[in-house]
Amino acid sequence: MTDAATAQDLAAVWLTLKLASVVTMLLLIIGTPIAWWLARTRSRLKGVVGAIVALPLVLPPTVIGFYLLITMGPHGPVGRLTEALGLGVLPFTFGGLVVASVFYSLPFVVQPIQNAFEAIGERPLEVASTLRAGPWDTFWSVAVPLARPGFLSGAILGFAHTVGEFGVVLMIGGNIPEKTRVVSVQIYDHVEALEYTQAHWLAGGMVLFSFAVLLTLYTLNPSQRART
Amino acid sequence: MSAADSRIRARLRIARADFSLDVDLDLPGHGITALFGHSGSGKTTCLRAIAGLERAADGYVALGDEIWQDESRGLFVPPHRRALGVVFQEASLFAHLSVRRNLEFGQRRAPAEQQHFSLPEVAELLGIGHLLERGPGSLSGGERQRAAIARALLAGPRILLMDEPLAALDLRRKREILPYLERLHRELSIPVIYVSHAPDEVARLADHLVLLDAGRAIASGPLNSVLSRIDLPAAFADDAGVVLDTVIDGHEEDHLSRLRFPGGQIWVSQRPEPVGTPLRCRIHARNVSLALIPQHHTSILNCVSATVVDLAATSTPGQLLVRLDCAGEPLLARITERSAKRLEIRPGLALRAQIKSVALLD
Numbered sequence: 176m177t178d179a180a181t182a183q184d185l186a187a188v189w190l191t192l193k194l195a196s197v198v199t200m201l202l203l204i205i206g207t208p209i210a211w212w213l214a215r216t217r218s219r220l221k222g223v224v225g226a227i228v229a230l231p232l233v234l235p236p237t238v239i240g241f242y243l244l245i246t247m248g249p250h251g252p253v254g255r256l257t258e259a260l261g262l263g264v265l266p267f268t269f270g271g272l273v274v275a276s277v278f279y280s281l282p283f284v285v286q287p288i289q290n291a292f293e294a295i296g297e298r299p300l301e302v303a304s305t306l307r308a309g310p311w312d313t314f315w316s317v318a319v320p321l322a323r324p325g326f327l328s329g330a331i332l333g334f335a336h337t338v339g340e341f342g343v344v345l346m347i348g349g350n351i352p353e354k355t356r357v358v359s360v361q362i363y364d365h366v367e368a369l370e371y372t373q374a375h376w377l378a379g380g381m382v383l384f385s386f387a388v389l390l391t392l393y394t395l396n397p398s399q400r401a402r403t
Numbered sequence: 404m405s406a407a408d409s410r411i412r413a414r415l416r417i418a419r420a421d422f423s424l425d426v427d428l429d430l431p432g433h434g435i436t437a438l439f440g441h442s443g444s445g446k447t448t449c450l451r452a453i454a455g456l457e458r459a460a461d462g463y464v465a466l467g468d469e470i471w472q473d474e475s476r477g478l479f480v481p482p483h484r485r486a487l488g489v490v491f492q493e494a495s496l497f498a499h500l501s502v503r504r505n506l507e508f509g510q511r512r513a514p515a516e517q518q519h520f521s522l523p524e525v526a527e528l529l530g531i532g533h534l535l536e537r538g539p540g541s542l543s544g545g546e547r548q549r550a551a552i553a554r555a556l557l558a559g560p561r562i563l564l565m566d567e568p569l570a571a572l573d574l575r576r577k578r579e580i581l582p583y584l585e586r587l588h589r590e591l592s593i594p595v596i597y598v599s600h601a602p603d604e605v606a607r608l609a610d611h612l613v614l615l616d617a618g619r620a621i622a623s624g625p626l627n628s629v630l631s632r633i634d635l636p637a638a639f640a641d642d643a644g645v646v647l648d649t650v651i652d653g654h655e656e657d658h659l660s661r662l663r664f665p666g667g668q669i670w671v672s673q674r675p676e677p678v679g680t681p682l683r684c685r686i687h688a689r690n691v692s693l694a695l696i697p698q699h700h701t702s703i704l705n706c707v708s709a710t711v712v713d714l715a716a717t718s719t720p721g722q723l724l725v726r727l728d729c730a731g732e733p734l735l736a737r738i739t740e741r742s743a744k745r746l747e748i749r750p751g752l753a754l755r756a757q758i759k760s761v762a763l764l765d
Contacts, residue, residue, distance in 0.1 A: 299497060307509055309483050
C-alpha cells in the first residue's frame with residue numbers, strides 16, 4: 176500500500192515536471208512576441224490584448240477550466256478542429272493539460288518579459304539601427320539580451336505557476352494516473368483518503384520548491400537590474 | 404570620394420500639433436556643420452530625420468548621389484541601410500556587451516569596402532585602447548561617449564551625425580573630450596553634422612553653421628559669415644561674436660602669448676601650446692569697443708585696424724551692432740547709439756577696434 180502510493184507520488188511528480196517544462200517552453204515561444212507587441216505598440220488594441228492576457232490573474236481557475244472544457248470538448252470549435260485533424264479531443268489528456276496551462280500561466284510569463292522590453296526603451300534599438308542592424312537582427316542581438324532578467328523571471332514564474340495549479344487541471348485533466356494526475360491533485364487525493372503522511376511529503380516538497388523558486392528570483396533580479 | 408560627392412541635401416517638412424519643421428538644407432560634404440538653435444528649434448528633429456530615425460511626411464534626403472528619402476517617389480531607406488554613424492546625447496553603449504563588442508557591433512555588419520578605419524586605429528584616435536575589455540558600466544561619462552563615437556566610426560559611415568554629444572557631460576568631461584573632437588575634425592575625411600545649443604562648442608568646432616529658429620533655418624553658411632551677420636533675431640544677436648582662426652606666433656617674457664591672424668596680432672595669457680599651433684578664439688561683440696585714433700593711454704592691449712562695413716540696431720534700445728572688416732576678417736562690435744553718433748560711425752570709416760577680452764575656446 177505504502178509502496179504503491181510512493182510510486183504513484185513519484186509518477187505525479189514526474190508528470191508535473193514534464194507538464195511544467197513543456198508549458199514553460201511553449202509560453203516562452205508564444206509569450207515573447209505578445210510581450211514585444213504589448214511593449215512596443217501604439218495600437219488601441221493594446222489595452223484589450225493586455226486585459227485578455229491578464230484575465231487568468233483574476234478569474235477563478237474553475238471558470239477558465241469550464242470554458243476550455245467546452246471549447247475543446249467534442250462539440251466545441253477547438254474540439255471539432257482537433258477531431259477533424261485526427262487528434263481526438265483534448266480534455267482528459269496530457270495535451271489538454273498543456274493547452275489549459277498555457278492559457279492559465281500566460282500572464283506570468285508575458286508580463287515580466289513585457290516589462291523588461293519596456294525598460295530597454297527606444298534608444299538602444301535606435302542605436303542598433305544606426306549600426307546597420309535590421310529589425311530582426313536588433314531584436315535578437317540587442318532586445319533579447321537586454322531583457323534577459325525578464326525572460327528569466329518569466330520562465331521561473333511560468334514554471335512554478337504551472338506546477339502549482341489545481342483547479343484548471345481538475346476541470347480539464349481530471350485525475351488519471353500518469354496522464355493527468357499532477358502533484359496538486361495527488362495531494363488532494365491523499366487528503367481525501369486521510370493519508371496525511373503522504374500528503375505531508377508532497378505538500379512539504381511543494382512549499383520548499385516554491386520557496387526555492389522565489390528565493391532564486393529575488394536574489395537574481397536585483398543584481399541584473401543594475402544597468403548603465 | 405571627393406567632398407563634392409558627399410554634399411548633404413535635406414528638404415524636410417514635419418507638421419505636428421505643437422511643432423513644425425520646414426527646412427531646405429544644402430550642406431558641404433566636408434568639415435563640421437553645426438546645427439545651432441535653442442531648445443525646441445527643431446535641430447534634433449532635423450538630425451533624426453536625416454538619419455531616418457524619423458520619417459518626414461514630406462522629405463528629400465540625399466548624401467551625394469545616394470538618395471535616402473524621396474517622398475515624391477515614396478522612397479525611404481531605413482537607417483540600417485544608410486551608411487551613417489550617429490552619436491547620441493547620452494552614450495547609449497549596449498550594457499550587455501564589452502566595449503570591444505560594442506565597437507565591433509557596427510563593424511561586423513558594415514560591408515568591408517565601406518570601412519575606412521580599423522578598430523585599433525579608431526581606439527587610438529579616441530584614446531580608449533585600454534578600455535576595450537571593460538564593461539560600459541565601469542566607464543566614466545566621457546569615456547563612454549568616446550567609445551560611442553568610435554563605435555559609430557567603425558560602422559563605415561559616409562557621414563557622422565552628432566546630437567549634442569557633450570550636453571550630458573559636466574565641464575571637466577567636456578574639456579576632456581573636446582580635444583578628441585578637434586582631432587577627429589582634422590583627421591576625418593567624412594562630413595560631420597553637429598547639433599548643439601552651446602555657442603562655445605559651435606565656435607570651437609564648426610566650419611559651417613546653420614541657425615535654426617522655430618523649425619526654420621534662418622541662416623546657413625561658413626561659420627564666420629553667419630556669426631558676423633548683424634540682422635539675426637534677438638535670441639542670437641544677444642550673444643553675437645565672431646571667431647578668429649589664429650596661430651601662436653610667439654611666447655613673450657611677461658607671460659603673454661602672441662597670436663597672429665590676417666588682420667594683425669593679439670596677445671593673450673601665456674598658452675601651453677608650442678609656437679605654430681593653430682588656436683581658435685572667440686571675440687564677443689560686447690567686448691569690442693571702437694576708437695577713431697590709436698589709444699596709447701589705455702590698459703587694453705589688443706587693438707587692430709578695421710573698417711566699418713555696416714551697422715544695425717539690436718533688440719536692446721540704444722545699442723547697435725557694428726560689423727567691421729579687419730583685413731578680410733569680420734569683427735563685430737556692440738556700442739551705444741550715443742557713441743555711434745558722437746564718433747559719426749558710418750560704413751567705410753577706418754578706425755581702431757579695441758578688444759577687451761579674447762575667449763580662448765577650451
